[in-house]
Amino acid sequence: MSAEPTTSPGPLADLRVIEMGQLLAGPFCGQLLGDFGAEVIKLEAPGSGDPMRQWGREQSDGKSLWWPVVARNKKSVTCNLRDPEGQRLARELIAQADIVIENFRPGTMERWGLGYEALRAEHPSLIMVRVSGYGQTGPYAPRAGYGSIGEAMGGIRYTTGDPDRAPARTGISLGDSLAAVFATIGTLAAVHHRARTSQGQLVDSAIYEAVLAMMESLLPEYAITGYQRERTGSVLPNVAPSNVYPTAGGEMVLIAANQDTVFARLTALMGRPELATDERYATHTARGARMTELDESIADWTATHEAEELLQRLHDAGVPAGRIYTARDMFADPHFAAREAIARVAHPEFGELPMHNVVPKLSLTPGSIRHAGPALGAHNAEIYSGLLGLDAARIAKLAESGVL
Template sequence: MPDHTPAASGPLADLRVIEMGQLLAGPFCGQLLGDFGAEVIKLESPGRGDPMREWGREKPYGRSLWWPVVARNKKSVTCNLRTAEGQALARDLIAQADIVVENFRPGTLERWGLDFDTLRADNPGLILTRVTGYGQNGPYAPRAGYGSIGEAMGGIRYTTGDPDHPPARTGISLGDSLAAVFATIGTLAAVHHRTRTGRGQLVDSAIYEAVLAMMESLLPEWGVAGYQRERTGPVLPNVSPSNVYPTAGGEMILIAANQDTVFTRLATAMGKPELAATERFATHSTRGENMAELDDIIIEWTRTLGADELLEQLHRAGVPAGRIYTARDMFADPHFAAREAIVRLAHPELGEIPMQNVVPKLSETPGSVRHTGPELGEHNSEIYARLLGIGPDKLAALAENGIV
């Protein structure tokens, strides 16, 4: 395995990652590994780099506000993987790495001479993590696959939204992110296996399978009971009460009191303790069967109280409840501040940039956000000199020829 000096503190500080690919599914995996200290060297095409550098709605000074998050803690090295010289540079870098993360369409690495067998011939402990729409095999593997298609195929699009509207989506790239999270879990499992055996392996994370993994009892409901889950808007079928409820001031408060003991506490807080003993509402199943009636009773109560007073009563009673937060709410919330859920970093052009902190928190070896996304090729001199011994003159020649 490669012998190198840790680049940062954190539990993964002894690991070197070569990140290839672009957009979100692979790079988010690289972000998670970097958050916990891994040295993540991102290979980007000369000239333009990852399109994520330009993505996002708001672009102050022409700068993406998404890039500083997904590329945080990484080092940018330019390398033209579509040339023989660039492929040779990549192989030399990978020979000194622990992990490669890529999200190209299956067969791309093979065409470039960077297939797993070739790479592990030089580096037997290498872990190759591949994130794609459909996985590395099967009849759909060669297809182009985006996160939105994986969400549709994995089942979450069909079950999201109101029943009288077409399937909806969440406002984030859920499929890509889930595939990246599962890729990270697989990568860390492979690292553990390598620690015991010295052998690397291939990690194959498919977007549609990552979404499918989150679909709870969807499959046995159909396969055993013949029940097809449908869109149900803001509620889950037969889970009650768990909904958003209006207040006197028009704010909506989410209350989740579907467990028997919690519902008893809610009924008492409402001044209607008899509800918990009423046959129609006494159990999880009966409350689910009578969801609409129970919601009407709760709404009659919540509409008499302002949001602050309602939440105070619910929290005092031990009933899970809360506002539906926007970014503005997160910045103002004392709990976010106390747990440092939002971290602020300096950016050379944008000033201070807030972003979400590392999750989860570790007591002994916590992760950290050390810097925002790098400039394109910012680390060419450092990485090529330190790992491959390429001096300034040769590096300049490679740049002139469009290799780096």
């Protein structure tokens, strides 16, 4: 694990991003671009800032532990976007940027005179990234759209959980994060297009569509065969064996041996090599049809072994297997340490703050965590003076009037 943040400029160091909006869907896109070196200038409401400064399932002395992560590598600048003077300052900042990210409800930016058509008229090479619940067009576009609603509409809520219970959710903000990842992909594609044509464009990332993009063959399955995917708990139908199994010490291990050759290795390890050639289990389709009985046989075997010994034997035999990790497991695991999957970043209040490192890893131009999420308005003087040329008296007057 890195004890200090690295100073790699990153492959996107020549890009300047103005991040508007709040919470997660837009800001996570800004985080990803910042991780790879882009200069991300985050505009926040004076006095309060992004609500993410207070969010998080667990806090330390009332302070968010999520904010330092999602706002890492960013510069915080206060700007009242509801004030005409704040809107003017935003336009001046955008005029000197490559990319602007926003995740307000569609129509909000237009009311502020900051819609794409208005900005493009002044800045034809601008790339505008818009993340919303339903997208910028269509009958639902004006609706308020949170990540949870996008997850429901995109299909993942219906298929998540146990079949005898109401739809469940994952313990993370999956819809928002997926929309941000797709927004980032769109941004990089637009940057590539601009390099060839000098033309900017609009990147429209909808939460429900980002979730839908993860739903594999759900649509053709229904359209062609009438099959509706349902909730299946800890397994995927017709994929066996691939489940969580008990051990002698009460721990659970996950074993994924659904490929023919891997299944043969597992059965040999179980002392039952004949199962690999038994017509009831010899093929992927056959095993899927007998998933329950196969899982019961494997569970009877795993329950006689301690987890550590069982996992070592499975690994030695080339059978994919592992524990269900918690944060504690991640900190203790030597593979996480060897790959520096967890970085430790200096923080003025928390000291050395651990967080997930930048992914993916690039061999020549890696990303880096240069600093944790900043204090509100920490970069006002740097940006308004250095970038816009405002003097200290003007900045002070704008702050006094509530614009900054």
